[in-house]
Amino acid sequence: MRPIYRYLLIKLSFLLATYFVAVSLAFVLPRIAPGNPVQQIIAGLSQGSLSPELLDQYQRRLVEEFGLNKPLYAQYIDFLKSAFSGDLGTSISSFRYPVTELIARHLPWTLLLLVPATLVAWTVGNYLGARAAYRRGTLFEKTTVSTGIILSQIPYYWMAMVLIYVFSIKLGLFPSGSAYDPTLVPSLDWEFIKSYLHHYILPFLSIALVSTGGWIISMRVLAAMELGSTYVKFSEILNVHDEIIFRYVLRNSLLPQVTGIAIQLGTVMAGQIITEQLFNYQGMGILLARALGARDYPLIQGIFLILIGTLLLANFIVEFIYVLIDPRIRLGARE
Amino acid sequence: MYEKVGVNIINWRNCGGTCDDIVSTESGDVSINLPQVVSGPYKLHYFDELRIVYERIDDWWGKDIFGLPGPKYVVHRIYLSNEQALLDLRQGNVDWSGIFIPNVGNFKEIGTYYHGKPYFRPGAFVMLYFNHKNPILQDVNLRKAIAYAINYNEVLTKAFYGYSEQPSMSLVFIVFPHYKQWLNTTLAQEYWGNPEGKITPNPELAKKILQDAGYKDVDGDGFLEAPNGEKIELNIIIPTGWTDWMIAADLIANSLQKIGLNVVANPVDYGAYWGMINGGDYTLALGWTGSPSFYHPWDTYRYVLDPRLTPPTANWGYYNNSKALDLLVKAAQAETSDELMKYYTEIQKLIYEDIPAIPIAYSVQWYAYSEKYWTGWPNEDNPWWTEVAPYREYSLPLWLLFGLSKKGEPANPPQWAKPKDEGGILTPNKEVLFQLSGVFVPEITPTETFSSATTTETGAQTSPQPQRPSSSSRFIVGLAGIIIAVIAIVIGAKKLSK
Numbered sequence: 001m002r003p004i005y006r007y008l009l010i011k012l013s014f015l016l017a018t019y020f021v022a023v024s025l026a027f028v029l030p031r032i033a034p035g036n037p038v039q040q041i042i043a044g045l046s047q048g049s050l051s052p053e054l055l056d057q058y059q060r061r062l063v064e065e066f067g068l069n070k071p072l073y074a075q076y077i078d079f080l081k082s083a084f085s086g087d088l089g090t091s092i093s094s095f096r097y098p099v100t101e102l103i104a105r106h107l108p109w110t111l112l113l114l115v116p117a118t119l120v121a122w123t124v125g126n127y128l129g130a131r132a133a134y135r136r137g138t139l140f141e142k143t144t145v146s147t148g149i150i151l152s153q154i155p156y157y158w159m160a161m162v163l164i165y166v167f168s169i170k171l172g173l174f175p176s177g178s179a180y181d182p183t184l185v186p187s188l189d190w191e192f193i194k195s196y197l198h199h200y201i202l203p204f205l206s207i208a209l210v211s212t213g214g215w216i217i218s219m220r221v222l223a224a225m226e227l228g229s230t231y232v233k234f235s236e237i238l239n240v241h242d243e244i245i246f247r248y249v250l251r252n253s254l255l256p257q258v259t260g261i262a263i264q265l266g267t268v269m270a271g272q273i274i275t276e277q278l279f280n281y282q283g284m285g286i287l288l289a290r291a292l293g294a295r296d297y298p299l300i301q302g303i304f305l306i307l308i309g310t311l312l313l314a315n316f317i318v319e320f321i322y323v324l325i326d327p328r329i330r331l332g333a334r335e
Numbered sequence: 336m337y338e339k340v341g342v343n344i345i346n347w348r349n350c351g352g353t354c355d356d357i358v359s360t361e362s363g364d365v366s367i368n369l370p371q372v373v374s375g376p377y378k379l380h381y382f383d384e385l386r387i388v389y390e391r392i393d394d395w396w397g398k399d400i401f402g403l404p405g406p407k408y409v410v411h412r413i414y415l416s417n418e419q420a421l422l423d424l425r426q427g428n429v430d431w432s433g434i435f436i437p438n439v440g441n442f443k444e445i446g447t448y449y450h451g452k453p454y455f456r457p458g459a460f461v462m463l464y465f466n467h468k469n470p471i472l473q474d475v476n477l478r479k480a481i482a483y484a485i486n487y488n489e490v491l492t493k494a495f496y497g498y499s500e501q502p503s504m505s506l507v508f509i510v511f512p513h514y515k516q517w518l519n520t521t522l523a524q525e526y527w528g529n530p531e532g533k534i535t536p537n538p539e540l541a542k543k544i545l546q547d548a549g550y551k552d553v554d555g556d557g558f559l560e561a562p563n564g565e566k567i568e569l570n571i572i573i574p575t576g577w578t579d580w581m582i583a584a585d586l587i588a589n590s591l592q593k594i595g596l597n598v599v600a601n602p603v604d605y606g607a608y609w610g611m612i613n614g615g616d617y618t619l620a621l622g623w624t625g626s627p628s629f630y631h632p633w634d635t636y637r638y639v640l641d642p643r644l645t646p647p648t649a650n651w652g653y654y655n656n657s658k659a660l661d662l663l664v665k666a667a668q669a670e671t672s673d674e675l676m677k678y679y680t681e682i683q684k685l686i687y688e689d690i691p692a693i694p695i696a697y698s699v700q701w702y703a704y705s706e707k708y709w710t711g712w713p714n715e716d717n718p719w720w721t722e723v724a725p726y727r728e729y730s731l732p733l734w735l736l737f738g739l740s741k742k743g744e745p746a747n748p749p750q751w752a753k754p755k756d757e758g759g760i761l762t763p764n765k766e767v768l769f770q771l772s773g774v775f776v777p778e779i780t781p782t783e784t785f786s787s788a789t790t791t792e793t794g795a796q797t798s799p800q801p802q803r804p805s806s807s808s809r810f811i812v813g814l815a816g817i818i819i820a821v822i823a824i825v826i827g828a829k830k831l832s833k
Contacts, residue, residue, distance in 0.1 A: 043647040052648040146824045177419045182410055186380050219493025280419045282385045295606040
């Protein structure tokens with residue numbers, strides 16, 4: 001077998017094993033925590049005027065319907081079967097809605113927010129970081145780097161709160177929450193798009209600003225190391241134009257940042273739960289927070305399956321790209 | 336639908352008319368487009384995870400009798416955090432709200448039913464439940480001592496913002512005059528020294544009860560042990576994030592520590608809270624009762640006392656007393672009000688003697704509004720309809736929309752909402768309306784001013800009364816922040832440039 005295939009095969013089996021473990025954890029953890037979804041539905045209803053007998057009957061029906069009366073191992077087998085066949089079951093708290101449908105409805109909002117914010121932060125951060133390293137000692141470097149450090153140490157949700165306070169409550173420039181004007185129905189007409197963009201700016205900034213800071217710092221270090229390499233010195237002796245050397249440096253120090261972005265997408269997704277909650281933004285974060293609060297097992301499992309799956313897949317793709325673009329890994333795999 | 340798929344239905348997903356309903360049958364899924372069946376003036380228009388939109392039916396069948404409600408669309412918004420909901424309410428993005436609002440009197444842009452305390456009308460009871468499965472809590476002396484030790488007024492003012500008065504130990508909803516008739520005042524006077532059956536806190540008496548019952552500090556840790564020498568370690572569970580309840584539990588625990596009981600507040604997440612209540616896996620819990628029925632306390636008694644019931648439906652304390660069951664059954668079978676009163680008196684006596692649970696406060700009917708777009712909301716000055724929280728589906732909150740008018744247009748409460756003797760059709764007569772809106776609401780005078788200093792003393796994490804900093808202090812804080820930021824940037828830049 002060619003080493004490159006062996007390398008990918010090993011990576012792939014690792015990926016499957018990780019997926020299996022993670023998915024099993026997603027099954028076990030919510031069930032270990034006290035409380036269950038049916039009790040909460042009943043508790044909510046018990047504040048109304050329904051008679052206890054009726055509630056009791058309803059509770060028994062729900063337990064039976066969602067298979068919660070089965071022993072745990074049977075539930076686990078059911079879950080595995082459906083997990084690998086793509087059927088994620090029906091949500092308990094969003095009554096009888098297929099989990100896949102709920103995720104399909106929320107995922108686009110998260111991706112629309114997350115992907116552009118991360119990409120913009122990545123591009124801007126890398127550019128500024130490389131520039132800062134290249135222009136060592138200038139005022140530009142000092143301000144960029146110190147702003148970068150401060151930004152990168154700020155938690156997403158704190159940034160979100162500051163932005164809401166300043167731009168929404170104090171200045172009244174942007175709405176404080178929701179993904180679009182709640183009186184509109186999502187469509188592709190100009191009025192909706194305008195409202196969407198207006199609501200988009202604050203959550204976008206809260207994520208983009210903070211992660212830009214992180215990229216600036218890491219890129220500056222990488223580029224500074226690259227600047228010490230012999231080809232840069234040689235080019236300088238040859239009197240190659242500054243911009244051309246900068247481009248070489250930028251391109252060569254970008255490699256580790258590519259891995260970074262895959263990991264970043266995963267971690268931001270988790271950090272975004274609170275941001276989405278603060279903005280009442282209808283993405284995966286809010287869906288997960290709601291599912292966890294309601295102990296909605298099928299929904300929690302479904303969301304974790306998707307999150308873990310995409311994270312692992314992103315990492316795998318990055319590793320695959322690495323093999324293609326970095327000969328050192330190909331060589332390493334041979335040993 | 337039945338004609339189409341018959342008895343083969345396994346599962347039916349009802350879309351409410353926004354998409355095709357899907358019926359699962361053994362031979363596969365069948366999609367059926369069913370029209371919405373609606374009896375009121377609105378129908379479902381659109382929904383997603385964060386809102387449900389209803390659209391007015393302009394040729395509604397009741398148009399000639401009731402007229403049309405004001406708003407063309409009604410949007411029910413769903414929030415995950417109270418903060419965001421409160422922000423929207425304050426900015427006028429939400430017109431009508433049923434959320435918990437700390438210190439509502441501070442927000443001039445939010446309207447409530449009463450202009451002064453208690454602002455809201457009481458709903459159900461907030462109860463301190465004992466887990467009667469726990470052998471330590473089976474001792475009535477301990478329960479009685481706890482009831483005497485709690486400083487109710489402190490809890491009501493500091494934790495519940497003065498939204499509620501002290502409830503009667505009888506579990507009779509005495510705030511409503513017509514309800515009050517079920518309270519045996521002579522009995523209340525005899526047991527608690529006042530005709531309303533409110534407990535006057537008496538820590539000294541609480542200590543004496545415990546001492547007489549044989550509670551002693553054996554191991555010298557400053558806390559009492561049970562007469563059999565067993566250590567007493569109790570905690571009060573409450574859901575995290577319910578800030579008012581967290582403070583209440585803290586204050587209660589603090590009062591109980593003062594009489595020598597080892598009690599702490601234990602906030603747990605909502606899911607865990609339910610798990611513990613349902614598994615009987617707690618010692619003390621702040622919980623609630625169902626809303627009282629319109630007329631008499633039977634439902635409340637049943638919620639707290641009926642041994643046939645278990646959580647989450649009712650009987651959170653796992654109270655098991657055959658006498659209580661007997662009385663409940665007899666009360667249900669009573670044929671005259673005198674007979675009924677006899678059983679209620681018996682039940683009240685049982686509660687006074689046995690302290691199955693302690694009512695701490697009334698949970699309130701969360702009704703608040705913004706007048707940015709719509710006016711005519713019922714309130715103290717304009718009591719054309721009772722105040723209803725938007726989530727009270729069975730109180731016909733929809734009627735409220737008939738009395739709303741766009742801002743600037745004259746308010747026009749519908750004629751039919753008036754009492755029958757004034758030409759209305761729904762409310763029987765003026766007397767009932769008077770009793771409903773003329774709630775007995777004494778002004779609650781806080782015994783002490785509450786400041787953040789007192790809160791730190793009790794160990795609460797949240798200040799119960801967030802105080803608005805004055806504009807000058809805000810300016811100073813802002814200036815200091817900018818100076819610190821500049822210093823940090825300079826130092827950072829210097830360090831890095833080295």
